[in-house]
Amino acid sequence: MLISAALRLLRAVAMLLFGAGLIQHAIARFELPTRLLNFTVAPQTAILTTCVLAATALALVLPLVRRAPDRMTRVVAILGLVALVLVVPFTFLATNFGYVDFETVMMSMADNRASDIVDVAVKDFAGPLAETALTTLLLAGSGWWLMRRMPAFVPAMGALALFAIVTSQPSAALYRLIFPDPALKMVSGKDLVAPEIVAMPATKRNLVIIYLESLERSYRDIPASADAFGPLAALEDRGFSARNLAQIHGTHYSAAGLVASQCGIPLLPRGLTDPKTFASSKGLTQHGISRFLPGVTCLGDLLSAQGYESAYVNGSDTEIFAIGNFLKDHGIGTVRGLKTEPEFANVEGTNTWGVPDTVLFDVGLQELDRLAARDAPFALMLFTAATHGPGGYLDPGCEYTPPVKPRRADSLMPATIYCTGKLIEKFLSDLAERGLADNTVVVLMSDHLAMPNTMASELNRLGEDRRNYFVVLNGAGQIDGVRSDRPAIMPDIYPTIVESLGFKLKDGAGNLGRSLLSPGPTLSERLGHDIVNRALFGNPDLRRLVWTDM
CATH class of the missing domain: 3.40.720.10 (Alkaline Phosphatase, subunit A)
Structure with a gap:
């Protein structure tokens, strides 16, 4: 009984960590206000925070079920990794530099020596880079652990990964290429x-x-x-x-x-x-x-x-x-x-x-x-x-x-x-x-x-x-x-x-x-x-x- 309660508590903590990482990236990607539970000033952020808290509560009370890694779990895991690759670099840039569009990032990569980029990163952004690396590892690790310990989380994780991929900066750049803004004319x-x-x-x-x-x-x-x-x-x-x-x-x-x-x-x-x-x-x-x-x-x-x-x-x-x-x-x-x-x-x-x-x-x-x-x-x-x-x-x-x-x-x-x-x-x-x-x-x-x-x-x-x-x-x-x-x-x-x-x-x-x-x-x-x-x-x-x- 005590072990079961401890595992459910650990699952709830994993859900809270996953949700915190999700909120962090959502705020940076969509420029949301940072008031987590203020429905008047920041309704979108507050709704997202409420959903995370509700999911945490479910993780605490739902029965413990261990799911073996099957094909669907692996596909969702791959989608999650793709989402991290497409989202994390741009949310880091949004937080620390203020601009995040795909075109500017590609120009910056082309126009600067790799050694210069590394030099700036190490000297001025070592702390933010370490923080981003840690939160990304926690996000990925808690997501994988939840998929193994909470079967209902797998489709939810898949939906979140697809949403992140579709709304990522590279996808937005591709969309602009296929469907140009009428204002361009x-x-x-x-x-x-x-x-x-x-x-x-x-x-x-x-x-x-x-x-x-x-x-x-x-x-x-x-x-x-x-x-x-x-x-x-x-x-x-x-x-x-x-x-x-x-x-x-x-x-x-x-x-x-x-x-x-x-x-x-x-x-x-x-x-x-x-x-x-x-x-x-x-x-x-x-x-x-x-x-x-x-x-x-x-x-x-x-x-x-x-x-x-x-x-x-x-x-x-x-x-x-x-x-x-x-x-x-x-x-x-x-x-x-x-x-x-x-x-x-x-x-x-x-x-x-x-x-x-x-x-x-x-x-x-x-x-x-x-x-x-x-x-x-x-x-x-x-x-x-x-x-x-x-x-x-x-x-x-x-x-x-x-x-x-x-x-x-x-x-x-x-x-x-x-x-x-x-x-x-x-x-x-x-x-x-x-x-x-x-x-x-x-x-x-x-x-x-x-x-x-x-x-x-x-x-x-x-x-x-x-x-x-x-x-x-x-x-x-x-x-x-x-x-x-x-x-x-x-x-x-x-x-x-x-x-x-x-x-x-x-x-x-x-x-x-x-x-x-x-x-x-x-x-x-x-x-x-x-x-x-x-x-x-x-x-x-x-x-x-x-x-x-x-």
Whole structure:
């Protein structure tokens, strides 16, 4: 009797473990609220939790029956393993990176060395990986044990496995391929208008672009980061600012944000073609492509044609996502990834994402001096890293204590935001001391919205109201102090930057982007953010156009 009760209790515990794993993956896959038993706020999660508790109760009271592994049990077990393979990697990415679609994951796998992926995983995500591995083993083990000790669980397990397979990201990608979204027809090649300069500025201004890793303007609206955002808020109020810059698919990670803001298009999928092969003419010929994104004219192309000297510097590695190939193929003369340069191999404070931003700005000033010494207008681009998730990376000497603590008291995000703002202030002061400020347009912008980090709970409360940060200082046409609330997306940044230099574009167009300094409507103003997002997601016509030689 005692043994029977103990076995039923063990079966109930196994059911509870299985159900907990099921809920965890369901929340990540379907973006469900985490209130487990709140039927008002999270009805789906509450219903799922109730079902798990009911199944646990049944496991506790039903008679003990041992089922030998028969054909049906083995088939269901195989389906369960297939479901785990198709679901677990994507729920891990959803939890830790915020994006989970199949196309982006395949692009990431193709565009990054396996050693780099392993390095990031071990250094920054060892804990989450171990947790995922443990929960996956518990899910698989408890499922198999329940099928052997509770015959009625076998068909239920089969149904759950089939549901997981059908609703997995790879299956969703296959469905989109067979049944395209009708919204895809609402944006076509006709909307891809190459930039055409119709008026020149009296004087060609220099350009400095500083990309701020994951540093969205939403932090300004959160009590725990509002004070830290102060330096950046002051710059936003001082310059031309876009306050309604939403994020769409294909602009939601660093390389994609870089491409969108410089080419006026999202970084559309190319299947499994590996950009690393583009480093040689042989690799290019094999893919029938002359260069990275050959079908579009980007910012570097346009500036190069106007006689600009240009340089790009980040603290990391420019081979990641083939960023170096992209920039060089589109007119950027000097491309540097400091983490890979021997001179910076042992810099104090170097982290997974590169050298400290203090070093980046020091090198940026050296590049500034080099470019300014030449008899030509210049464009300098810097890419910071301190505000990268999940916790932020403090530069040596960065000290800040927020007056309002984040929900996670160990979060370094407020300090990294504050110190990033102070570094930019110093850089602007150095620019002025060199006598370059009056003839230089400075652009400050986030590359994308923050992925899940130690302030995710505060950011997620803003829901669909989260917005990117974009500021132009000393733009042509006396635009300082002007605030734009027009609905916009990252591709609109490209023509806006061009026109902030004093150039006038025909219809304010830069590929899919429309300048916020021209009256023509943006895609978001015409169609709405949701339709634009659906229309551009893996759009086959646009994908063909941008990856085909002009």
